[in-house]
Amino acid sequence: MTPTFPAFFSRTHAANPPAELTARIGPNAVTQLHAALIAAGLEAEAVQLFSAARAEDWLADRPAAMVDERRVARLHRLTRTLLPAGTAEMILTDAGERTANYILxxxxxxxxxxxxxxxxxxxxxxxxxxxxxxxxxxxxGSGVFSVRVGKPLIFEIAGNPLCAGERPGAPVCAWHAAVFQRLFQALVSRRAQVIETDCEARGDACCRFAVSWDRRAAALDP
Structure with a gap:
């Protein structure tokens, strides 16, 4: 029998959020981003980013509980805008993989x-x-999450707080994609691939992630 979902995760987090946490997001979106910056040798840039995001307190006292999603969104947005595009994607991807590794x-x-x-x-x-x-x-966070099981399997986030208000014209949710891909590679198939095919940051209705894992892993064009 396939395990049921509530048994999957540690009971440290409840299956449903308390009402007062509906505009909050997990601390790994912060702590693993900082870890990725440090691992890339970007200590000075990390201080600049956290300062620009008015999140210096997170450098002195790393969050261990749910945090205000608006502050996290500002930090991720500034990572994308203040770092070179390729560097920002690399950092956010590494942060997502680190987040998944923490979950595992x-x-x-x-x-x-x-x-x-x-x-x-x-x-x-x-x-x-x-x-x-x-x-x-x-x-x-406050986004509306949904799943469509199939080939490919689809995750959707409508009202994704981590890219709210951005319009760069291309998908930007490397952190989410990396979290999903690492989890699926670890627990479903080493061939698992996650591609963000739609993104609210380019005007799409939601942020959509396609998950495939067969030998013909879809070459989906975002």
Whole structure:
């Protein structure tokens, strides 16, 4: 039997957010971004970014609880605008992978991972997608998250707070895509690929992520 979703994640986070947390997002969107900047040798840039985002307090006292999504959005937006485009994407991708690694190490019990990995990919993908959906408030904040199971599997975030108000003309949600891709590569298939095919930052109705994992991993053009 495929494990049910509420058993996936550590009980440190409830399956549904308290009402007062609906405009908040998980601290890994901050802490892992800082870790990625430091790993890339961008210590000075990290100080500049956090200062520009009025988030210097997070440098002195790393957040461990849910944080105001507006502050996180400002930090991610400034990362994209103040760093060179290629560097920003690399940093946000690394931050997303680090976030997923944290989830794998601290939020999904090893027994559950052991059960998931040998399952046929479609079953494992469905179970993982359900788990992600149940805890979507930790990374989508006030956005509306939905899943469509199929080939490819689709994640959508409508009203994505982390790209609100941006209009660069191209998808920008490298952090979200990297979180999803790393989780699927670890628990569903090493061939898993996640591509953001639609993004509110370029005027689309939602941020849409296509997840594929077969040998013909779709070459989807965002």
């Amino acid at each position: 190490a601290n939020r999904i019990p090893s027994l559950v991972q052991t059960v998931l990995k040998p399952l046929p990919a479609p079953l494992a993908a469905k179970a993982l997608a359900s788990a992600i959906s149940a805890h979507a408030w930790t990374f989508a």
